[in-house]
Amino acid sequence: MQSEIIKPEGTLSLQTIAMPADTNWSGDVFGGWIVSQMDLAGAIHAERFSKGRCATIAINQMSFLVPVKVGDVISCYTKILKVGNTSIQIAIEVWNSHDESRPAKQVTAGLFTFVAVDQSGQKRRISDEVRENLT
Ligand SMILES: CC(C)(COP(=O)(O)OP(=O)(O)OC[C@H]1O[C@@H](n2cnc3c(N)ncnc32)[C@H](O)[C@@H]1OP(=O)(O)O)[C@@H](O)C(=O)NCCC(=O)NCCS
Structure with missing residues (x-):
């Protein structure tokens, strides 16, 4: 039987390497x-x-699935789930893609909410034109 390959969902928005200073x-x-x-x-x-x-107004959910080690390359994938008047709810997955010889592994899953703000930090309405661009 063929095992199902699970892949990251969303856009690759950030990639970085875990450094010694980031450890416990x-x-x-x-x-x-x-x-x-x-x-x-x-x-x-x-x-x-x-x-x-x-x-960022809220971290609504956060799960740590497996530990990350120094030197691991982590990739953050983001997917907009919902757009309100001023808020944007985003599902964020982190995958460890350190070892190219093996499939990447998911290390965390989170649900974050952001609020659009103006230059003075006051919430601003997300325009209908912007909203229509949600893919
Ligand atoms: C962002 C900020 C300007 C929003 O102002 P506010 O008057 O508190 O906003 P509201 O209570 O009207 O909420 C704004 C939106 O966020 C949503 N929201 C509020 N709390 C939420 C929560 N816990 N989870 C999900 N969504 C939430 C509201 O439903 C609303 O959505 P909508 O406009 O799309 O309908 C203000 O809360 C703020 O400055 N917070 C600090 C932000 C910050 O410093 N973040 C960095 C963390 S150190």
Whole structure:
């Protein structure tokens, strides 16, 4: 029987390498570091989509599936699930694609909400024109 190959969902919004300074005392990478990469990836996608500044208002779900080690190449994939008046809900997956000889492995899954804001940090409405560009 053929096993199903699971692939990342969404747009590759950020790729980086885990460094020694990002680890805890056990040599695993801090969860907080990974969450911050996810936040950056989501913000990049939200800002490109909404054509302006965005702020994180919530991390609605977060799961850590497997540990990340120093030298691992992590890829953050983002997918817009919902667009409200001012908010953008984004599913974010992180995959470890360090070892090219093996399939990439999913390490985290999260659901983040961003709010479009203006230059003074006040929420701004996402225009209908922008909303129509959601693919
Ligand atoms: C972003 C900010 C300007 C929004 O202003 P606000 O008056 O609190 O906004 P609202 O309560 O009206 O919520 C705005 C949108 O977010 C949504 N929202 C609010 N809390 C949410 C939550 N916990 N989960 C999901 N969506 C949420 C609302 O439903 C609304 O969506 P809609 O406009 O699409 O209908 C303000 O909350 C803020 O400055 N927060 C701090 C942001 C920040 O500093 N982030 C970095 C973290 S250190």
